[in-house]
Amino acid sequence: MPIAKWTIKGIVDDHQECDCCGRRGLKRTVALMPLDADGNEDGTAEDVVYYGTSCAATALSWTQGRVTDTARAAQAKRDQHDAFARRMISIYAPVEFAPVRDRARVYYGRNQRERGTAMKAMEEVARLLAEARATLADTTTGPARPSRIEDFRRYVVLLTVDLRILRVLPVPEEESARQEQAAAAQLRAERMGGSVLVVAALDAEAARDVAYADDLTREWNTKAWQATHV
Ligand SMILES: [Zn+2]
Incomplete structure (x- = not known):
């Protein structure tokens, strides 16, 4: 019997049917990419199959525990x-x-x-x-994630006097809530001798990077936000 060779790409919760045995209603499945004879990945996201952990364990001749651990690490x-x-x-x-x-x-x-x-x-x-x-x-382990400037959100970043980031908060949509947040952040910054920045980014973690970037990076960041959102 030929042994199918696979590599585990991750673990997903939006694919609840096992492509191997057809079992439905699984909480999560393991994304498996086929390998060629030399052990290289043989395909794209379309070639990935989603197996329940027990079918994945059988396909790989592994224990279910090893499948789950490997899938979590890959994810x-x-x-x-x-x-x-x-x-x-x-x-x-x-x-x-x-x-x-x-x-x-x-x-x-x-x-x-x-x-x-x-x-x-x-x-x-x-x-x-x-x-x-x-x-x-890449849709191997879930739908495509936002990646455009149009998908940026704004964040208020509160910096201490020695330029450490103290807080990163998403700017509210609503105008009065936004003003309230800006005023509170400004007050807090003044009290501790720090400063406030407003940056645009795909998530809060990326917002920290933009906040720590140089003035020119932040200048273009502001321009890009204004060009796509005003
Ligand atoms: Zn199965």
Whole structure:
């Protein structure tokens, strides 16, 4: 009997039927990508199958415990990649169409040990954005995640006097709630000698990165928000 070779890509809760035995109503399934004879992944998200843990264990000749542990670890890694992608998009998407000089300054400002030309910076920014968008568009373990500037949310970031981030809060939709939040943050900052920033990003974690970025990055961040949301 030929043994199907698979690699575990993650664990999903939006796919509740086992593609192996057809059992329904599973709480979660394991995403399996086929491997070719040399052990390389043989396919894209469309080739992934979703097995319940017991069928996955049989397919891999593993224990169910090992399947679950491996799937959780794989999923945690995917989530980390997603988080990194959201940070890259929150930083670089706003400068994607900025003048070359600004794009190069933003790139080398974050990568100070690298030395190179403006052309190289442009290529790196384009590559980082393409990778980040591909990561968030990958549907192996769930629907595509938001990745556009239009998907940015605004966050109020409260900084201490020594520029540590004390809090990151999503800005409310509603105008009076927004003003109330801004006033409270300003008051708090004044009391401790800190400062308040408003940044736009795909999530709160990415907002921290934007808050810590240089002035030029934040200038473009604000422009991008205004261009897409006002
Ligand atoms: Zn099954």
